[in-house]
Every structure is written in C-alpha cells, then in structure tokens.
Amino acid sequence: xxxxxxxxxxxxxxxxxxxxxxxxxxxxxxxxxxxxxxxxxxxxxxxxxxxxxxxxxxxxxxxxxxxxxxxxxxxxxxxxxxxxxxxxxxxxxxxxxxxxxxxxxxxxxxxxxxxxxxxxxxxxxxxxxxxxxxxxxxxxxxxxxxxxxxxxxxxxxxxxxxxxxxxxxxxxxxxxxxxxxxxxxxxxxxxxxxxxxxxxxxxxxxxx
Amino acid sequence: xxxxxxxxxxxxxxxxxxxxxxxxxxxxxxxxxxxxxxxxxxxxxxxxxxxxxxxxxxxxxxxxxxxxxxxxxxxxxxxxxxxxxxxxxxxxxxxxxxxxxxxxxxxxxxxxxxxxxxxxxxxxxxxxxxxxxxxxxxxxxxxxxxxxxxxxxxxxxxxxxxxxxxxxxxxxxxxxxxxxxxxxxxxxxxxxxxxxxxxxxxxxxxxxxxxxxxxxxxxxxxxxxxxxxxxxxxxxxxxxxxxxxxxxxxxxxxxxxxxxxxxxxxxxx
Numbered sequence: 001x002x003x004x005x006x007x008x009x010x011x012x013x014x015x016x017x018x019x020x021x022x023x024x025x026x027x028x029x030x031x032x033x034x035x036x037x038x039x040x041x042x043x044x045x046x047x048x049x050x051x052x053x054x055x056x057x058x059x060x061x062x063x064x065x066x067x068x069x070x071x072x073x074x075x076x077x078x079x080x081x082x083x084x085x086x087x088x089x090x091x092x093x094x095x096x097x098x099x100x101x102x103x104x105x106x107x108x109x110x111x112x113x114x115x116x117x118x119x120x121x122x123x124x125x126x127x128x129x130x131x132x133x134x135x136x137x138x139x140x141x142x143x144x145x146x147x148x149x150x151x152x153x154x155x156x157x158x159x160x161x162x163x164x165x166x167x168x169x170x171x172x173x174x175x176x177x178x179x180x181x182x183x184x185x186x187x188x189x190x191x192x193x194x195x196x197x198x199x200x201x202x203x204x205x206x207x208x
Numbered sequence: 209x210x211x212x213x214x215x216x217x218x219x220x221x222x223x224x225x226x227x228x229x230x231x232x233x234x235x236x237x238x239x240x241x242x243x244x245x246x247x248x249x250x251x252x253x254x255x256x257x258x259x260x261x262x263x264x265x266x267x268x269x270x271x272x273x274x275x276x277x278x279x280x281x282x283x284x285x286x287x288x289x290x291x292x293x294x295x296x297x298x299x300x301x302x303x304x305x306x307x308x309x310x311x312x313x314x315x316x317x318x319x320x321x322x323x324x325x326x327x328x329x330x331x332x333x334x335x336x337x338x339x340x341x342x343x344x345x346x347x348x349x350x351x352x353x354x355x356x357x358x359x360x361x362x363x364x365x366x367x368x369x370x371x372x373x374x375x376x377x378x379x380x381x382x383x384x385x386x387x388x389x390x391x392x393x394x395x396x397x398x399x400x401x402x403x404x405x406x407x408x409x410x411x412x413x414x415x416x417x418x419x420x421x422x423x424x425x426x427x428x429x430x431x432x433x434x435x436x437x438x439x440x441x442x443x444x445x446x447x448x449x450x451x452x453x454x455x456x457x458x459x460x461x462x463x464x465x466x467x468x469x470x471x472x473x474x475x476x477x
Contacts, residue, residue: 114462138444138455168445174457175442184441 010060014068019178024066036182218254272301297395301428306405332358
C-alpha cells in the first residue's frame with residue numbers, strides 16, 4: 001500500500017463528504033457510513049493500482065474532514081498517474097475522473113449552500129481565477145482547468161477520454177450537488193453483470 | 209423472511225367488553241397468531257407503545273406494515289406520518305384494513321377524503337366478497353367468493369383515487385356494494401386496502417381472509433431495495449454526441465448575492 005495513494009483517496013473522499021453536507025470536524029471514517037460515499041470509496045479502490053481498501057484508510061479515517069483537504073493539487077497526482085496508466089491499458093477511469101472532479105469542485109471555494117470553503121493549496125488562486133472568469137460556459141472552464149499543467153500533466157489532459165469523463169462528472173456534480181452526484185455515480189458505475197436471485201428465492205419461500 | 213409489523217390501535221380492546229369477547233388476544237394479536245403459519249417475521253405494535261408503536265428502527269426495518277385503526281387516527285403525530293409516508297414511498301408495503309380507510313397515513317397517500325358510506329347494523333349483516341381477479345397474487349388460493357355472515361356495511365361512494373387494480377368487490381345484505389380490495393402504487397411502495405374486518409365480528413378468524421392478508425404481504429413486499437431512487441436527476445450531458453448540452457450552472461443563491469455585492473462595491477470605488 002502506498003501512502004500517497006491513501007492520501008489521495010482520503011483527499012477526494014473528504015472533499016466529497018464536505019460538499020455533500022458533512023461537517024468539517026466529522027472524522028472521515030464516520031463520514032464513510034453514508035452509503036453513497038462508501039460506494040464511491042469502494043469503486044475508487046477498484047480503480048487504483050495500489051488499491052487502498054477501506055480499512056487502509058484507518059489512519060486518515062480518524063482525522064477530521066477539514067484536515068484532509070489541504071494541498072489537494074499535489075496530493076491528487078498519484079491518482080492522476082493511475083488514471084494515465086489505466087487509460088494506456090484501455091481500462092475504465094470513471095471513479096478516478098469523479099475523484100478528480102471532486103477536487104476541482106472543492107477548489108471552487110463554496111459548498112452547496114453557497115458558504116465559503118477554505119482552500120489551502122499552492123494552486124488555489126489559479127483554480128479560483130479560472131472558476132470566476134470562466135464560469136459562464138462549462139467548456140471554457142474545463143479547458144482552463146485542463147490547461148493548468150501543474151495540476152494535470154499534459155500527457156493526461158491531452159487524452160480526449162480523460163477530458164471527456166472529467167468534464168462529465170464535474171457537470172453532474174454542478175447540476176445535482178454532491179449528494180445526488182454520488183448516488184448517480186453508484187447507479188451508473190455499478191456492476192450489473194452479476195446474477196443473484198437470492199432475494200427473489202426468499203420472497204417465493206414465504207408462502208405456506 | 210419478510211419483516212412484517214402489525215400495527216393495531218388497540219384501544220377498543222381496552223375499552224369495549226364486546227371487542228374483548230371477540231378478540232381476547234386483541235385484533236392485532238389475532239392477526240399475528242393467524243399469520244404465523246405463513247412464516248413471516250412478525251412484530252406487533254400499538255398506539256400506546258413508545259413512539260406510538262413506530263420507533264425509528266422499526267420504521268426502517270419493516271418491509272410490510274399492516275394497519276388496523278379506528279377511533280384515534282388523529283392522535284398519530286404528523287411527524288410520524290411524515291416518516292411513515294416517506295418509508296412507503298421508499299418501498300415499504302402497506303396493507304390498510306377496514307376502518308383504516310380514515311387513517312391519516314392512508315389519506316395522505318391517497319390524497320382524497322377516503323370517505324365512504326357505512327352502517328353498523330345490530331348483529332351485523334351478510335357480506336359477500338367477490339374475487340374479481342382470480343389470477344392476481346393476492347387472490348392465490350381464494351374461492352370465487354366468500355361469505356362473511358356478520359359484517360359492517362361499507363359502501364360506495366368510496367372517495368379514493370382510481371385503484372391500480374380492483375381485486376375484490378363486496379356486496380352487502382342491505383344492497384350496497386364496495387370496492388373492498390384495491391391496490392395502489394405510491395413511489396416504490398405497494399399499498400393494498402382491504403375492507404373486511406370489523407372489531408366486533410370474528411372476521412380475522414376466517415381462513416380465507418387470513419390467506420388474503422398473507423398473499424397481500426407477499427405481494428406488497430419489495431424483493432429488493434436497490435435501483436434508482438433519486439429525486440430530480442440532472443443530466444447535463446446528453447447520451448448522444450453532438451446533442452445540445454447544459455453549459456451553464458446556477459450558483460447557490462447565497463454565493464450569487466455575495467458576488468453581486470462585491471461587484472457593486474468595486475464599481476463604486
């Protein structure tokens with residue numbers, strides 16, 4: 001297990017938790033009791049090469065959400081490296097793009113109610129400037145984000161699949177708020193291939 | 209095993225000797241006893257229990273609720289009805305019996321007065337319950353009609369929305385008729401209203417009536433709680449490439465006003 005992967009996972013999960021209305025003093029592990037956030041954590045762990053399963057987040061899990069969201073641009077890098085590697089192998093990057101979108105949304109500096117979020121990050125001003133100046137058209141805003149080389153390596157931002165899915169999930173978060181966006185992520189990315197009739201068998205067994 | 213909560217107002221049983229005589233184990237107790245052979249996980253609760261018989265954990269765990277109430281519908285708190293309504297919309301099955309047609313929860317879910325005509329004749333009167341949909345799951349193992357020698361007349365007009373399905377229709381000795389077995393879907397919840405069941409007649413000792421209740425539980429039970437259960441689902445990006453998409457997103461009002469004020473202050477300077 002690589003520490004920087006755990007750190008990246010803790011970052012994006014904390015961003016998602018705060019944006020879905022959790023208090024900054026809530027411990028990450030407590031926030032993960034919210035089923036949609038736990039689904040996100042599980043999905044993210046399946047896409048990360050050195051998958052930080054939920055128990056591995058224990059160290060960060062005890063920390064309050066507010067303490068886990070600083071220096072996001074740097075801490076996101078291992079996660080972006082994983083995305084690049086998976087793209088090269090033709091693998092899915094949905095959760096990784098959602099995770100990246102969580103950081104972008106958090107960097108906008110306001111929560112779903114319009115209250116200010118404290119963004120402590122070396123790129124905070126750059127990210128904020130992009131949001132303020134390019135808010136009126138999502139394509140412009142996304143192009144602005146992707147042009148920040150210190151955040152997105154050129155080799156990754158030039159990949160249409162990455163840009164497309166990152167933009168998709170940021171749009172879903174902006175349109176729905178984080179709480180509903182997490183549910184949409186769970187619905188759209190769930191593995192529907194399994195065959196499990198156990199609940200229906202139980203149902204049938206209730207008659208005398 | 210389906211988790212069933214039988215909620216019984218259970219005041220008649222404390223106040224009326226004639227009810228105690230017919231149902232010494234209480235109406236809810238009789239229903240629970242007679243449902244046991246069907247293999248449900250049964251819980252009995254009453255109006256006088258803590259949280260009016262509906263603690264949060266029970267609301268959450270109940271998969272199908274059976275509702276018997278009569279005189280004290282208005283005692284149930286609106287906050288509790290809000291929770292129960294939400295639980296039905298999220299998938300809890302609800303079987304409303306007899307005078308439950310006037311229960312706050314049922315009226316809330318129907319959106320109408322749920323008034324009907326009624327007559328409590330001394331000694332009751334004959335009710336013939338016709339099965340209109342013999343192939344329906346609720347009608348499993350039910351004869352074409354069943355006779356209840358003593359019943360309270362509940363007649364039309366019954367002010368309910370058009371039922372999704374009409375499973376039973378009742379005729380009474382006095383000539384009135386009633387849509388006595390109706391199904392409704394509200395949100396993800398399945399609802400069955402079933403009229404037979406007066407407190408001073410041993411209707412819940414009738415094997416066919418209990419078969420109908422058992423069938424209704426199995427029908428109202430949602431075999432899974434997964435799937436789509438969202439509110440408004442914003443889909444800013446269309447599935448089809450090149451189709452128009454949403455490009456602007458509204459800011460929270462608080463932020464919008466703050467930015468407006470900041471802009472105005474800058475302009476003044």
